[in-house]
Amino acid sequence: MPRTRPAVYVALTPHGFGHAARTLAILTILRQRWPEVRLILATTTPQWLLAANLPGEFTHRPVALDVGVVQTDGITQDLAQTRTALANLQAQRDTLITQEAALIRQEEVQLVFGDVPALAVAIAQAAGRPCWMASNFGWDFIYKDWGPEFEAVTAQMRMDYGQCNRLFRLPFHEEMTHFPRIEDVGLTAGRPRHSLREIRETWGLTVEPARTVLLAFGGLGLQGVPYARLAAYPDW
Known part of the structure; x- marks a missing residue:
């Protein structure tokens, strides 16, 4: 029996909390305007963060569709571990595409929306669904200057991004020229x-x-803050 409620499959980069936070703001408005929509969130971003920023029901599918950058704290990047994680993801690529495309067809999803896993585009293609994205950068932009060991994954991402049906390009962006259809939007x-x-x-x-100062590092490295030094600022 066909499902009566439309569905959107949302692929979120789990690197930090920013990708999830800004996309959940979009989904909140989407739900206000389209209350019957079903939302399937494909990400390893913590459930509590999703629930805190997206009122109402949703399906959390804890699957990692990209890596981002492996960090040891809020500012330190681990290129070797990032490379290993990307290699592991590439080894799972075909399985993930088959698995997620099958789910999308089973759930009768109408649209794949991403911020900004390149693999989501390949999944949408395999499922025969359009893929829209919203971001101010692609992960190829991050990896492109990291040396020859990242060239293959960068090339694959650019091929995937090149099949995206529409990009809502956010402010403070890189050129993102590999996306064929770009619409500039606000924050x-x-x-x-x-x-x-x-x-x-x-x-x-x-x-x-x-x-009053808020110390926030997107969930990364809070244990590394030199809290003892804060005693030097008793009036803050």
Whole structure:
């Protein structure tokens, strides 16, 4: 029996929290305008982050469709581990494409949307579905200057991106010339659900807002912050 509710398969880069946060803001508005849509989120981004930023039901499919960059903390990149992870992903490529394309057909998904795993495009192609993406860079742009060991994966990504049906190119972007159809758009961001007063009361903040600093590294390396040094700034 055909499903009556339309579905979108959303592929999210699990590197940090930014890709998920900005795409979940889009999906929140999509759901407001199209309440009956079913959302399938394909990512290893933590469930709690998805639930905190996307009201309502969704299906979380914890599958890794890209690697991003392996980091030891918020600013240190591990190129050797990134290369190994990319090689492992490439070894699984055909299996992942077959597996995810079958799911897309089974769930009668109408659209694949990504930020910004190149493999999502190949999956959409195999499933016979269009693929749209939103980002300000492709991972080929990150890898292209990392030497000959990254040339093959960069070339594969550019081939995949070249089959994307539409790119919503966000501000502060690289050229992204391998995408055949580009539409420039504005920034995406979620709307605050709590007032400044509520946040300050919840966290017991008594210092004036102008002297309140948030330390955030996208979930990476918070243990490396030299917290002891913060004692030198008692009025912050």
